Amino acid sequence: MPRIPLGDWVNSSVDWLLDNVSWLFTFLKDIFTGAYDGINAVLQAPEPLLLAGIFAVIAFWLRGTFAGVLSFVGFAFIDSLGLWDNAMVTLALLLVATIIALVVSVPVGIWAARSDRVSAFVRPVLDFMQTLPAMIYLIPAILFFGTGSAPGIVATLIFALAPGVRMTELGIRQVDKELVEAAEAFGTTPRNTLLRVQLPLALPTVMAGVNQVIMLGLSMAAIAGMVGTGGLGGDVMESIGQLNVGLGAEAGVAIVILAIYLDRMTSALGTHVSPLGRRAAAKARAAKGLKIWSYRPQPQVAVIGIVILALVAGGMGMFGGGSDDAEAAGGGKNVGNGKKVSIGYIPWDEGVASTFLWKEILEQRGFEVEAKQFEAGPLYTALAQGNIDFQTDSWLPTTHEQYWKKYGKQLEDLGSWYDETSLELTVPAYMKDVNSLEDLKGKADLFGGKITGIEPSAGEMNLLKSKILKEYGLDQEYKVVDSSTPAMLAELKRAYSKQEPIVVTLWSPHWAYNDYKLKKLKDPKGAWGKGDGVHSLSRKGFSDDNPVVAKWLKDFSMSEKQLTSLEAEINKAGKGQQQEAVRTWLKANPGVVDKLAPVEGGSGATPAEAKQPLDVAWFPWEEDVAVTYLWKNVLERRGYKMNLKQMDVGPVYTGLASGGIDLNFDAWLPHAQSNYWNKHKDNLVDLGTWYEPTSLEIAVPSYVKDVKSLADLKGKSDLFDGKIIGIEPGTGQMQLVKNDVMPAYGLEDEYEVVDGSTPAMLAELKRALAKKEPVAVTLWSPHWAYSDYDLTKLKDPKKAFGEGNTIRTISSKNFPEQYPQLTKWIKNFKMSEDELGSLEAEIKDRGQGHEEEAVAAWLKEHPDMVGRMTP
C-alpha cells in the first residue's frame, strides 16, 4: 500500500494559504476581534447585577415571572462565584460566533434547501466540520488568526455552523409542497415565496437550529480556552491543569447557567418570532389563564425596563470607570520604581496580615511585591538563600529558635514589630474545670486523647511535643494531631458549635479569641517560655539593596488593636481577598501607609517601548502561571501593558512563530519541548534560562517502600499493575520515557506507559494516594505535587532521562528589536527554587482568579525581586 502523503499536502496548503491569502485572514480577524471587542465592552461595562437585571427582564418578557427571577438568581450566582468577567467574555465570544454562524448558515441552508446539488455538496462538508476533533483546527486557527478571541471564534464557528445549516435546510424542505405551489400559483416571486411562506413556516425549525448553534458554541467556547480565548473556558482549562476540582466545578456550573439561560431564551424567542409559535402560545395562554408565575409583560414594558437598566448601567459604568482610572493613575509616590520585593509568609494570621499590609504599602510605593506562602522551615531556608527578601512573621526568641540558630548568620533581624505574643493550648470557655495545663491530666477521655495541632513544621508544635507535654506529664495520655491551621480552626469551630470538649494549639494574637469564648490554659511551669516578639527578618544584604524598605521595616510596629482588627478584616474577607481586606482596613485607618512608609523618592521611568501592549501566552502549569503573573505585576509597575492568554503548548509555539504572541516564559528546553522548538526555531528567539535545574522523572508515593530507583521497578510490575501513568502523548517527556528510559532499565516488556494527560495523571496519583495504593507516574520538577504529597523521585543511575531541561523564556523573532529594554531584563532574570516554589504555592493557595493578588503578596515578601527583574 503506497503511503498517501495527506499530511504533507495539508502542510503545504496551509503554508500556501499563509503566504498568499494572509490578507483574507487579517480581514476576517479584524471582523471577529472587532465584533468581539465591541460586544465584550458592552457586556463588561455595566455593574454585574444591573446586567443580570437586564438579562432577567429579557427572561421575564420572553418566558414570565418565574424565569425572570430564576435568571437573576443564576447570574447573581455567577457573580458571587467571582466568575462574572469571564462569563461575560464567554458570552461575548459566543454571541459573536453565533451571529456570524447565523449570517453564514442561514443563507447556506436556504441555498441547500433550494438546490439538491448544493445540499449534496454541503452535507459532507458539515459532517467534516462537526466531527473533526476541535484540536485539529484550533492549532491552524492560531496560525491564521493569531491568538486571542479570533481563533476561539473560528473554532466555535466551525463547530456550530452545521446545525444552523442543517436545521435551516430541513425547516425549509419541511414546508408543505402544496403551500409553496400555492404561492407560485398566485404568481409569487421566488424571493417572496422564500420570505413570506417558506421562512416564516420554517422559522420554528430554524430557531431550533439557532438554539443548537448556541449550545454547541458554548461547549466549544470551553475548549477554545486552550488557545487563550479566556473566559470560562480558560477557567476550566486552568482548573483541570491544577487539578482544582472545586474551581472546575464553579466554572462548569457557570457555563451550565449560561447554557440554560441561552437555551430557554432562544427557544422562547423561537415561539415569539414565528407566527405559528405565537399562535400556539396564545392558545396555550388562553387555556391556562393568567398566573403570576407565568405572567409576561408586554414587549413595550420589557423594552422600557431594559432601556432604563441599560441607561443606569451606562451611567454607572461611566462614573465607575472614571474613578477606576483615577485610582490607577493616582499611585503617585513611586519609590520602588517597579523594583521587586518578595515577602515570604507562613499562613498564620498575623503573618498574613502584616505581609499583605506591607505588600499593599510597598505597591503603593511603586514596588512590585510578591508574597509567597511557606511553611516555617522552607521560609527560613528561602530567606537564608536569598530567594525571598524578607518576612514579617518570625517568632523570636523562642518559637523559631531552632531556625534562628540554623540560619541566623545568613539573616538580618529587622527588629520586632509586635511584642505581646504568647503560645498556648486553648480550650473553649465552656470547659469549666480546665483552666491550666495541669488540669488536662487525667482528662484524656474527655478530649478523646487528642490535642488538635497545626502544621507539624511549626515551632509551636515542636515545643509542644518535645517539651510541654513532658513537663506536665501529658505525653502518655495525649496525642498531638498534626494538621494545619485552617483544619485546627475548623475543628475548633465544629466542636465549639456543638459544645464539645476540645483542646487546640493556639497563640496570641489570634482572631479566634475575638470570635469565640476561649480560655488560654495557664502555664504555671513556664514551659512555653517567655512571650516571643514578632520580628521581621530579611536576607543578608537586603538592607543594602533596599535601604528604604529596610528602614521602613525596622521602624515598623503595630498595636494589638491594629493587628487584631486587621486580622479580623482579612478573616472576614476570606481567602484570596487578603489584599482587598488590607485596603479596606487602610481606608478605616488613614495615615498608616505614610506612617509606616514615609516617602522620599521620585517616580519610576517608563521605557518608551512599554507603549506597545505585550501578548504573553501561558500554559496552565504552575511555574508558568507564577512567572507570568510575576512579570505582569513587575512590568505593569513600569508602565507595560500585558495581555495574558492561556494556551496549550502547540498553539503557543505556533503563535510565537507567527508573531501573534510576543513571549512565553515556560519553554522547557532543550529536551521536553524540543519537537516544537525545532519546528519553529527559525522564527523564535531564546531569551535565556530563568530557572534551573529541572528534572524529568518517574515518581512513586514514598509509602512504596522498596522502590527508590528506576532499576527497582524491574520485576515489580504486579505491584503497579504493569502500568506507568503517563501524560500527554507526544510530549518530549513521554517520548523519552518510552524510547529511552524503559529500554535502558529493561522495563519495556513489563510496563505499559499509559497515554493520558497531566490532569488525568495527577488525578490518578491523587486517587492512588488516597487509597495508599502503589502507583508510578511520570512527573517533573519543579512540581507542586512534591510539596503536596510525599513522593519519591526514582533515581536514574543510568541517566536515561538525560540532562535536565532549563526553563527559558522564548519570544517571537521580532521581540528583541521591539523591546530591547525588556529583552535585557528577561535575559538577566533568574528565579531560585524557593522563590518559584513559594510563588507557586502562594498562587495555588489563593486559588484561581487571585493570581495577581498572590503575586503582589509574594512580591511583598521578596522586596528585591522587582529591582532584580527591572533594575
Next chain:
Amino acid sequence: MSARLEAENLYKVFGRKPDQAVERLRQGDVREDQGDVREELRADGTTAAVIDASFTVEPGEIFVVMGLSGSGKSTLLRMLNGLSEPTAGHVRFGGQDLTELSDRELREVRSKKISMVFQHFALFPHRSVRDNAAYGLEVQGVPRAERERRADEALALCGLAGWEKSWPDELSGGMQQRVGLARALATDADLLLMDESFSALDPLIRRDMQDQLLDLQKTLKKTIVFITHDLNEAMRLGDRIAVMRDGRIVQIGTAQDILIRPANDYVASFTKDVDRSRVLTAAAVMETDVRGDEADCDCETALPDTPFSELCAISARVPHAVAVVDGERRLVGVVPAQRLIGFLGDEDDVVPGVCDSPRDKGGKKVISRA
C-alpha cells in the same frame, strides 16, 4: 369576460432526454402501439406523464378532467398555468401563448388571470383567513385597504362572512376549502384551476361545495378546469369532460356523451357504476326524430335538461311518450317510456322483441306510434 383556453398537443415527460422521449411517443402514435412506447420509456426511467393532450375550454365553461391517480391529470393542470413547463406543445389563454412567456410574464399571468384551488386547501397557516383570501391581491400589489375589502367580498361570496379574523386551523375542512375558493376568486382571475378541490371533503360537504360552485358559476361565468377522479362529480359539474388514462385523453364529451357513447371499454367500465338516473337528462334520452304534434296536447312536458328521474315521474303520469320542449315551447324531442327503461338498463336504441303471448298491447301501441 372570460377568455378561451386552448391546449395543443401537450406533452410532459419527466426524466432524462425528455425531447427524445416526446419524439418516440409521436412516432409511437403513428405506429399505433402507443401503450408500448410508454412502457418502454418507463423501463428507461423516463415517465411520460401527459401525452399529446389537446382540448379547448370555452369561456364560462366548466371543463372537467377525469382520471384515476397517475393518469396525468394533475400534471396536465399544472401545465395550464405554467407551474410545470410542458415538454412540448402549447397552452394559449386569452390569445397569449403561455409556453412562450418569460418567467416574469408568466408570474404576471398567474397573479392576475389564472388562480388555483388545491386538493388539501394549501392555506397559509401563518395567515388569518382574511390574509389568506387576500394573498393573491397582495402578490399583485393591491393596497391593503382595497385587498382586504375584496378579500372580505370573496369570503362573503363563499359563505364565510364573519370568519375573516379566524385562523385556518380553527375552521373545518369544508370551510377551509371555501377560504381556498375565496382566495382564488378574490383576484378576479378569468381562469380557475381546481385540482381535486373537493376530494378531501366528506361526501355531504363535497356535495354542498359542488352546489355552491355551480351556484357561483351561474353569476361569475369563469372558465374553470376542474380535476377529479370521481366520475359522479365530473358528471355533476362538467359541461364537458375529458377522461384521461395513462397520460392520454381518451375521450372528450359531455356527461351524456361519455355515459351513452363511451369511446372505449376503459371509459365504459368507468361509467358502469354511475347512477345514470342522476346524470342523464331528457335531451340525452329523447328521440329527436319527431312528427311535430306530440306536444300539442295539454299533457305535461319536459325540458331538455329535465333529469332522468323526473322524466320517469312525468312519463308515469302521461299516457303517451313525454314531449320535450325547449324554453320557447318548441318541440325538440319525445321520450317514450320504453326508451327510459332501456337507458336505465344500459340498453339504448333497442327494438323490443315480439312476445309469444302478449298480455298487454300497450307496448305495441307505443311502438307503432313511434
